[in-house]
Structure formats: structure tokens, C-alpha cells
Amino acid sequence: MMSPGKITRESVHFWIYYVSLCLLVISLPASRYFLSISLFWLAGNWIAEANFREKFKKFASNKPAIAFTLIYALYVFGLIWSADIKYALNNDLLHKLPTLFMPIIFVTSPVPDAKKIRLLLMFFIASVITVSLIGLAIRITQPGASYREASPFMPGIYLGMMVVLAAFQLPLLVKQISNSRLLFIAGLALSAWLIFFLFYLRNLSGIASFAGVSFYLIALLIFRSRSIYFKLTVAICFLLLTGFVSLPLVKIYKQTHSEIETDFRTLEEYTESGSRYRHDTVDILRENGHLVYIYIADQELSEAWNEKSELDYWGKDLAGQELRYTLYRFMSSKGLRKEGHDFMLLTDEEIRAVEKGVANYLNINRPGFYVRMYEEMMGLYIYRESSNKESAWSSSSQRIDLWKASWQAFKEHPLIGWGTGGILHAVDYGFEKNGSALAGKNMKPHNEYICILLTLGVFGLFAFLSLYSYLVIKTGAHKIYMFKIFLIVFAINFLANNSIESQVGQNLFVFFSLFYCYYYPQLKSTQSYIY
Secondary structure, three states: OOOOOOOOHHHHHHHHHHHHHHHHHHHOOOOHHHHHHHHHHHHHHHHHHOOHHHHHHHHHOOHHHHHHHHHHHHHHHHHHHOOOHHHHHHHHHHHOHHHHHHHHHHHHOOOOOHHHHHHHHHHHHHHHHHHHHHHHHHHHHOOOOOHHHHOOOOOHHHHHHHHHHHHHHHHHHHHHHOOOHHHHHHHHHHHHHHHHHHHHHOOHHHHHHHHHHHHHHHHHHHHHOOOHHHHHHHHHHHHHHHHHHHHHHHHHHHHHHOOOOOOHHHOOOEOOOOOEOEOOOOOOOEEOOEEOOOOEOHHHHHHHHHHHOOOOOOOEOOOOOEHHHHHHHHHHHOOOOEOHHHHOOOOHHHHHHHHOOOOOHHHOOOOHHHHHHHHHHHHHHHHHHOOOOOOOOOHHHHHHHHHHHHHHHHHHOOOOOOOOOOHHHHHHHHHHHHOOOOOOOOOOOOOHHHHHHHHHHHHHHHHHHHHHHHHHHHHOHHHOHHHHHHHHHHHHHOOOOOOOOOHHHHHHHHHHHHHHHHHHHHOHHHHHHHO
16 A cells, blocks of 8 residues: 655656546546546556566466456457457457456555545546536526437436446445534435436436335345334335336326327318318327327418427427427327417417427426436337337337347357357347348447347356456455445446446446455445445
8 A cells, every 4th residue: 555755666656546547537427538548547657667577476366356357358269259350359359458457457556545545436426426517507508408418428328327326425435534414414415416417317227227226225224124113114115205206107108108099081181271181190100199190281380380489390499300290299299280270279388398399298397207208108109009110219119129139149149149349240130130120220239238148148148247256256345335336236237238338338347346346445444334
């Protein structure tokens, strides 16, 4: 452990190492560029330190770290039967380089003291909070900004994971640093903000991770309590809260799957003003049970719209969608015909909502999370009604198509997979076999377990999990409370995302795996708060 003293070559290298770690944790939610810079600094500083014989001797004696680096060796071995070596080198092996060199750097570099370890966490949490505030400001100041832009620097799936980690780590960190009740309450308030922002971000995998962690903590609380009354109270409160959150989802499901019968033989041909209606009786899209593409009189509707709005009827809404289609859906959700007379029944508030891209009047005052669930359920309805052909309406329906294609590809090479770099070929093979409209779009499975299976097969997935488990068990990380939360977050995200197949996800996974395995246990003076 490095201690203060006079300036030496070793102390200079240590501070470069530590500053690089600080830059890394700050950059995780904020900057891909500086994330890369921090990795270059870490690697360059390690090489400049030299003394390789002692370093490799130290690394060779650390079997858990060796096990972690062997995960990278699995992907190198997968080159032997790769379907695309060029893609493997430029993407898979490049993005996974931290799995190779970060364990070596971690275990052969001086361990920071407890104060510096906590400071790393403080920088990470402060960066996450800052990014969340920037994301909120963007949404507030730019009316047409998508909810995805609430994560301005990184994909929302990664920011969502970081938000959950920061929210649960912050109160513990405050407790470790100070006994101040006021500071602890402030920490809880900031954690509450982060949880609110998670739902504001509408990141479903992050919300699922939060739910999984919450369930784990409540189960732990019930299990450790000796009071039967306390256990019942916590269980009942949890069930009531779950029901309160879930009830709107039931209503949304009924809304997106309702079907109001329409007799096509009795459809009127003309509006009250004498314009001819356009009826598309084949299109299956509905809003609140009403078919969208019947009773459309574009000429009347465009004239009425252009008198009320500065946005062109034939142009885009503020969300970048075709405005007239958004208007069709919005008016259908109210059971109105798409013509001049019924358009006049819309309020100014509703017209502004259409301008922003709101396609259903019920979504005007709905919390963002439920709007996202409405979109997902709508996509699943369209996917079902189109005989599983239209999968582009939601991420959920796309994932179903991806998983079906992945199953076809897995059956082709179940034991050793398609090799490192072969993931796109594998999924596209499945798409073509299933006749999916997503064929040729170079998509990954959106499930890390499946991604490893398709790349390295059953043997590879087993080896991956075994090597990682060895690291966790041998270092004792499985006993650490925050590591369990970290593991739950990633285990759940693995179900719906390729969480470690990109630069950000890979570095997030590798850094915090090593951090909780090697650095966090150094906070022994606060043992009661970390185990």
C-alpha cells in the first residue's frame, strides 16, 4: 500500500496509476474518449514502470486474476473456428482487451489506501449524478428530445446500470466516511433522485435490475429479522407496493390489446364537408381498440392542422416522426375520425402533445415509465397480430425475433458455437431460416448468455462462468454486500442486453469486478457496512 513521503519514481508511477483510475470512473458515465485515454494511461504507465520479472511473478501467484484473464483466452481460442476473423480482431478481441490487461495491472500495482478507494467511489457517484442532471436539463430545454437523450453520453442501458450501483453505494459510502446524520440523509436523498432518474430514463433493464436488487434486499431483511411481525409488515408492504406499480400495467395491456369491432361494409365514404374518406382495412394498427387507418380525409385534416400549428402536416413532429401518422393515431385513440370537423374537438394541449410526438391521448399525463411500457406492449400486440412478422415496433418484439433466430443458430453449433467474431453470421443465419424481416441488419442477440453461447457454445459458457466464479469465490467477493448488488445488476442485464460486448459495458464489468474483489475489502474498518 503506497504511503505519503518524498517524491520517488515509484510514487510518480503510483499517482499516474491512481489518477488514471479516477479518470476511468469519471468517464464511465460521461465520455468514451476519456475512458479510452484512461486505459492508455494505465497501460502506458504500467509498461513505463518496467520491473516485469517481479510483476509477472506477482501476477503468476494470484490465481484468481489468472482465471479472469483466461476468459480473454477463451475468445482467442475461438479464433480457430471463427466465421469472421476480421470482425473478431476489430471488435470482439479489441473491446475485450480490458479483461486481459486490467487484472494484470490491478494485482501488480500498489493498492491505494482506504481514503483513496473511497475517493474513487465518490468520483464515480458524482459523475453519475452530474450526468443525470445534464440529461434532465436536455429533456427540459429541448421539447423534442427523446427520453433516450436523458443519457447524453452513453447508451441508456449502461447508464441505467451505473445509476443503480451509485444509488445503493452512496448511503454506504457516506456511512463509512462520517457518522453525521445530516450527511446520511443527504446521501439517501441523492440516491432517491437517482432512482427517480432511472424511471425518468425509462431504461427497462435498469429498472428490472433495481427491482431485482430491491427484492434481494427485502428478502435479506425478512430473513435476518427475528420478529415475525416485522417480517409480515415488510412482506405485506412489498406486495402492496408491487401491486400499486403493476396495476397500471394491467390497464395498459388491456388498452393496447383491445379491439373494437368495425363493420367494413358500413364504412361511410364522405365527410360532412363532402371530402372522400380513405379506408385501409388491412392495416392492423389500433389505438385504444380503434383502427387507425380508416376514416382519413387528408385534405380537410391538413388544412385544419396548419391553421392551428406551425409544424407542417406533411412534415415531421418534434420527435422526428411523420406528423400526420402521429395525428392519425392520437385522434384514433379518442375515437375520432381523421377529418376537419373532428380535429376541431382537440384542445390546444392535445395539439401541442401531437407536436411532441405523443400518439395516444392517455399518454399525455402518464409517467414516462408507463409510456415506455405502453410502447412495448403495443409492439408486442402488433408482432402477434402480424403473425410474428412486424418486430420493429418495440425492443421487446425485436428481442423475441432475435432470440428465435439465435435458437436456430445455436442448434447448428451447440457445443463450440460459431467462433469468436461469428456472432453476426450466426444471428443472420437464424433470421434467414425464420424468414425474419431483420435479416441482413447485423444484429446481436441482446442477451449476453446467448451471445456467449453462439460464440463459444455450451463449453465456452460453462468455462466463462467457471472462471469468473473462481475469481469471485477465491477473493471472497461473494461475501461483500455491494458486490452482490453489482452481480445482480449485471446478471439481470445479461438477460436482455449484450452488456459486455461494447467498450463501456466491458470496462464497467471488468473494473468493478476487480474493484470489489481486490480494493473494496481493504475497507476493513467499515466491515459491518460492506458485508
